[in-house]
């Protein structure tokens with residue numbers, strides 16, 4: 001019998017976990033000769049999430065990992081993939097924004113053997129604030145221009161993968177994780193399914209605009225070194241321009257003597273160049289800080305409890 005593992009990152013999801021579990025039970029009957037394991041990864045939730053997961057884990061098909069604090073969804077996905085035992089593994093949000101009904105279709109496509117993973121992308125952003133959609137679109141345009149790894153617009157983390165691909169992803173052990181990039185980086189054949197955006201079953205999104213903005217910067221640093229090149233090119237350009245200006249000033253002084261005018265423009269130029277220098281140092285700093293975190297080789301997550309620790 002084949003096994004499908006469902007990895008479900010949960011952060012303060014007390015209102016939806018039970019609904020999620022029931023939905024999964026409903027779709028099970030579509031499958032023949034397949035067993036399921038649901039791995040809830042409690043990402044340091046502050047509400048009753050862990051209690052609910054603990055209760056659910058008396059069922060044979062439920063396992064869980066609970067982090068010692070909030071490590072972020074990326075860490076939760078990695079932990080879930082690491083713990084998974086299935087021949088196929090899917091990553092699903094707890095809030096039912098990733099329709100479980102698609103699982104059967106995904107499984108059938110993988111079974112046919114041509115593809116190694118089936119991924120999903122939203123073609124609409126219904127129910128999302130307009131300003132967020134605007135910046136999301138802009139972000140995908142920019143990242144795909146500056147990164148060699150393709151980041152698909154509207155791609156969800158919801159996907160079903162075979163063991164080969166999961167093992168490849170687990171080999172990517174970087175600390176600053178951006179899974180959408182990693183999925184694409186490891187390669188393999190991916191089939192894309194499109195669907196209309198589904199709104200959350202209950203409670204609120206855990207991602208504020210600011211959190212998403214920082215996440216997008218992380219992804220740029222993780223999958224592109226173009227900003228560093230921009231810094232270097234700007235450096236060269238400004239050296240060239242200042243060389244021309246110096247020549248101009250020398251020639252002018254030789255012909256007209258040394259006028260005291262020109263102070264304001266001087267200050268403007270100083271400020272401008274100073275600004276550009278700070279910007280470039282900032283860009284280098286971003287990469288340096290990520291490198292710093294990588295070389296420390298801290299674990300991606302810390303486990304506080306799993307289903308094995310449960311006391312009945």
Ligand code: UDP
Nearest residue numbers: 009010011043072073076093094205206207
């Ligand atoms: N999540 C997590 N850790 C976090 C933030 C979110 O594990 O720090 C989980 C969350 O519980 C949910 C999934 O990641 O299952 C997606 O989060 P959310 O629905 O808030 O994001 P959105 O769908 O709005 O992008």
Ligand code: MG
Nearest residue numbers: 093095097200
């Ligand atoms: Mg969601």
